[in-house]
Every structure is written in C-alpha cells, then in structure tokens.
Amino acid sequence: MILVFEMVWTGTHHAPGNSATIQTIATAFPDQPVRVFADTSHLDELRDDPALTGHTNVSFQAVSLSAHYRFRPQIVSLRRLWREWLTLWAALAAVPPKEPTLIVLISATPTAIFAAARLARMTRRRIGVQVGLHGNLNDAYGWRPRNPLLRALDLRAALTARHGGQVRFLVLEPTIRQALAESLPAILSRTDVLPLPINQAELARVPDPALRLPLQIGMVGQATEAKGIIPFLAMACRFRKTHPGQVEFHLVGRAPPGSELSRFAPLASPVSTDPLPRAAFVAALSRLHFVCLPLQSGYYDLSASGALIDAVTWLKPVIASDRPILRDLFSRFGDLGYLCADTAAMQAAITAVLATMDTARYASQTETLRRVRASRTPAALAPEYARLVMSGFPSLFALASPSGI
Numbered sequence: 001m002i003l004v005f006e007m008v009w010t011g012t013h014h015a016p017g018n019s020a021t022i023q024t025i026a027t028a029f030p031d032q033p034v035r036v037f038a039d040t041s042h043l044d045e046l047r048d049d050p051a052l053t054g055h056t057n058v059s060f061q062a063v064s065l066s067a068h069y070r071f072r073p074q075i076v077s078l079r080r081l082w083r084e085w086l087t088l089w090a091a092l093a094a095v096p097p098k099e100p101t102l103i104v105l106i107s108a109t110p111t112a113i114f115a116a117a118r119l120a121r122m123t124r125r126r127i128g129v130q131v132g133l134h135g136n137l138n139d140a141y142g143w144r145p146r147n148p149l150l151r152a153l154d155l156r157a158a159l160t161a162r163h164g165g166q167v168r169f170l171v172l173e174p175t176i177r178q179a180l181a182e183s184l185p186a187i188l189s190r191t192d193v194l195p196l197p198i199n200q201a202e203l204a205r206v207p208d209p210a211l212r213l214p215l216q217i218g219m220v221g222q223a224t225e226a227k228g229i230i231p232f233l234a235m236a237c238r239f240r241k242t243h244p245g246q247v248e249f250h251l252v253g254r255a256p257p258g259s260e261l262s263r264f265a266p267l268a269s270p271v272s273t274d275p276l277p278r279a280a281f282v283a284a285l286s287r288l289h290f291v292c293l294p295l296q297s298g299y300y301d302l303s304a305s306g307a308l309i310d311a312v313t314w315l316k317p318v319i320a321s322d323r324p325i326l327r328d329l330f331s332r333f334g335d336l337g338y339l340c341a342d343t344a345a346m347q348a349a350i351t352a353v354l355a356t357m358d359t360a361r362y363a364s365q366t367e368t369l370r371r372v373r374a375s376r377t378p379a380a381l382a383p384e385y386a387r388l389v390m391s392g393f394p395s396l397f398a399l400a401s402p403s404g405i
Contacts, residue, residue: 001101002029003091006038007065007084008073008107012278014134015045017306018106019052020197021132023378025104026055028386032102032397034058037091039065051200051378063087073109074139076150081111088112088119092127100126100396102389107132110158117163128393129167135303137176141183159187168392172196172304175324179301192388196304198313198376206314207286211362215247215354217319218288220307223255223264223271227307228294228321231343235292236266238347246354249292252276252284285314289362290337290353293320294346300325312372317365319346334368335361 066083069075120127140156223229236249248268264271291311317337338349
C-alpha cells in the first residue's frame with residue numbers, strides 16, 4: 001500500500017506537479033493500491049486530470065487540513081502537528097495490519113515529517129516514509145525559532161534527525177542534492193533524486209512552434225524577485241525603446257498580492273494579483289516563443305523551477321541565467337536556448353535572435369526540448385522511482401513486482 005499525503009496545499013497549488021508525481025508512483029508500482037489524501041479542493045483538481053484518473057490503482061480521500069499558518073509550512077505549529085498526526089494515524093489505521101506501507105509526504109511541513117517518522121517507529125508494520133522537498137528546502141537555512149521545543153521541530157531538525165532509519169528525502173534535481181552535500185552532508189545518504197515529471201494532460205495541446213515577429217518572451221509563474229522579475233522588467237523597458245514592435249514581454253502568471261501594478265507597465269499584456277486560471281495560463285504560455293528564466297542565486301540553488309518544466313512541456317526554448325539546475329540540463333541535453341551569465345548577456349541573446357531570426361536553430365532547440373520532455377514523462381521516470389524505493393526501503397515491497405525492476 002502507498003499512502004500519498006498533500007497536507008500543505010489546496011486548490012490548484014502544486015496540482016499539476018502532484019498529479020504527474022502520483023502518476024509516476026502508480027506506474028512504478030501497478031500492483032500497489034495508491035491512496036491520495038488531500039483537501040477536497042485539491043482532489044477536485046487532481047480528479048480533473050484524465051492521465052491520473054486512468055490509473056486504476058489510484059483512489060482519493062478528502063481530509064481536513066489545519067487552518068493554522070495555512071500555506072506557511074516553515075512555521076512550526078503544535079496545533080498543526082496534532083491535525084497532521086490524526087490524519088496520518090487514521091489513514092494508517094485503515095490499512096490491513098500486515099500490509100507493508102509506504103507513506104509519501106508529497107509536500108511537507110517539518111512537523112509532518114516528525115509525525116510520520118514517529119508513527120513508523122510505533123508500529124510493527126513494515127513502513128517507509130518518503131518526503132518530497134520542494135522550495136521549502138530553503139527554510140532549513142533561514143531563521144530558526146528561539147523556543148527550544150519549536151526549534152527541535154523545525155525543518156533543519158527534521159532533515160538532520162535520524163528517524164530510526166525509516167525516512168528518506170526526495171529532491172527534484174541532481175544539482176539540489178549536490179548543494180545539500182555541501183551544506184548538510186549528513187543527510188546525503190538519505191536523499192534521492194527524482195526529476196519533477198511533466199504534465200501529460202497538456203501534451204496534446206502543444207502547438208508546433210514557429211519563430212516570427214513580434215517575438216513573444218514570457219516569465220512564467222509568480223513575479224518574485226527570486227525568479228528575476230526586476231531584470232525581466234528592465235529588459236522589457238529597454239526593448240520597448242530599442243526595438244519597438246519587434247518583441248513583446250509578458251508575465252504568464254500573476255504579481256504577488258499587494259504589488260504595485262504600475263511597475264508592470266512595460267509588459268505587453270495586463271497583470272493581476274489574482275491567480276491565473278489554468279486555461280488562461282495555458283493559452284498565454286502557448287503563444288510564447290521563449291520562456292525567460294532570469295533566476296537569481298540563492299532560492300533556486302535548492303529548488304526546482306516549475307517554469308522550467310512548463311518550458312520543457314510546451315517546447316519553449318529558454319533565455320536563462322546560468323544557475324546550476326539550468327547548467328546541468330544544458331550539459332546533459334545540449335542547446336535548449338540561451339544560457340547567460342547576466343542580464344546584459346540575456347539582452348545580447350535577444351538582440352541576436354531578433355537580428356537573425358534563425359528558424360533552423362530554433363527548430364533544433366525545440367527538438368532538444370522534446371528529448372528532455374520524453375525523459376520526464378511519468379512512464380519514463382517510473383523505473384527510476386521504483387529503483388529508489390526498492391533500494392531505499394529494501395524490505396518494504398519485497399514480494400511486489402514494481403515496474404522496470
């Protein structure tokens with residue numbers, strides 16, 4: 001039995017990535033029932049993906065999430081810990097007593113990690129706990145509570161605790177594991193890598209890209225400083241003056257709540273602080289020629305980029321800053337677009353594209369992205385996921401026959 005828990009996010013938050021990850025799990029272990037526990041609004045999004053609901057071994061169960069510090073997983077809350085404990089305990093109690101069980105925290109607060117680890121040690125069942133680490137991994141390096149009890153339950157403590165050897169961590173890029181090796185070497189032996197899979201539900205909608213003027217360049221997702229909104233807006237302003245009518249910049253996403261929207265005036269399409277419905281997001285993304293990724297140092301050294309996955313899914317070459325996650329992808333697959341040392345280099349790359357409109361190179365870049373995309377489907381990643389589970393928890397599914405093993 002595999003129990004998958006989303007106890008952090010609701011609605012559309014992380015829904016495409018969660019769906020694709022659950023598909024990977026279900027494909028890797030087709031003989032194992034996969035029960036997904038999440039808020040009703042999140043389950044509605046998951047059930048709307050036919051690529052997920054087509055897996056007959058997947059079922060869904062709504063659970064109540066704690067209202068304390070909602071969407072702030074970095075905060076240690078004892079009241080939230082109690083709700084997480086009850087959710088995990090009830091789900092485990094519904095599993096036949098002798099059935100081996102893998103608990104997957106697809107997103108996690110630090111207290112949920114401790115709760116799952118404690119439950120695993122309390123029972124005689126064969127239990128493994130797998131914890132997905134996303135951008136919240138950065139929380140392990142920031143402020144820590146002064147209260148010794150809360151400090152003992154924060155993310156850094158959850159990562160470094162031994163947990164009886166029953167907890168393993170899952171990061172989304174090889175370079176993230178390398179960064180952890182430098183900062184928290186003690187957890188390296190308990191950390192595995194599974195790339196974030198693409199959203200297969202949207203593959204059929206991907207049009208054949210064609211390079212033409214005006215060039216359409218977009219930043220994808222929320223307009224944060226870590227994602228590079230400041231240099232992105234600066235480039236938009238510059239090219240409106242130097243190349244009027246030849247290139248347009250767009251935000252395919254939203255501004256952070258409370259943003260001063262006048263700062264987005266250089267962009268060619270309106271910007272809102274409201275979440276962009278997925279259909280509108282997809283429509284805007286499909287019109288782009290390039291996805292701009294001026295990722296800043298720091299946050300994305302320990303976090304995968306959902307915008308990068310969208311670029312791969314939609315075969316949009318990138319104009320990107322030279323960050324480890326991008327450098328690794330370029331080195332493994334080849335020309336995905338333009339890897340740039342700084343903003344000036346990005347501007348030079350855009351100027352060169354406008355000057356040459358090299359359709360042959362653009363077609364080659366999209367073909368490279370097609371190879372990256374093929375490597376990140378749930379079916380392609382399932383054998384590696386099965387291998388990670390079988391090697392990380394060797395006695396858990398000893399009698400199972402996972403895909404690709």
